[in-house]
Amino acid sequence: MRTTLNIDDEILEAARSIAGERNLSVGAALSELARRGLRPAARVGRKRSGFPVFEISHAGTVLTLDRVREHEGDP
Template identity: 40%
Template sequence: MRTTLDIDEDVLLAAKEIAKQQGVSIGKALSKLAREALTRQATTTTRNGVPLFPQQPDAEIVTLEIVNQLRDELP
């Protein structure tokens, strides 16, 4: 679908670079980015009223011991 949008210059440059890397049109790249952002927003979960960050596949699990160690290292 064709439409006219007013896109900030830095966003357009980033979209052009992403489109080039993925071998797709700028419109396709922007659509994909918008869809991903909208999907992430819709799937935000909370615990005790606090929004949780999504877990990354390669993320290390932060244990209470790690938190205590980092706290103890503070000056």
């Protein structure tokens, strides 16, 4: 389906990065990101060695080289 959206620059950058890494269109990458966002949040499970065990999806924030360079000088 075609539609027009206003997308934050950071989201578009992440989608482009995912698209490039996985040989997808930017639209397909955005759809994947939306699906990840719709999944249930991580749940805290039982404790192991005194620490809570979290179930998380394999989805995560995309850390691009540009974002690393942006923060190289941060304290």
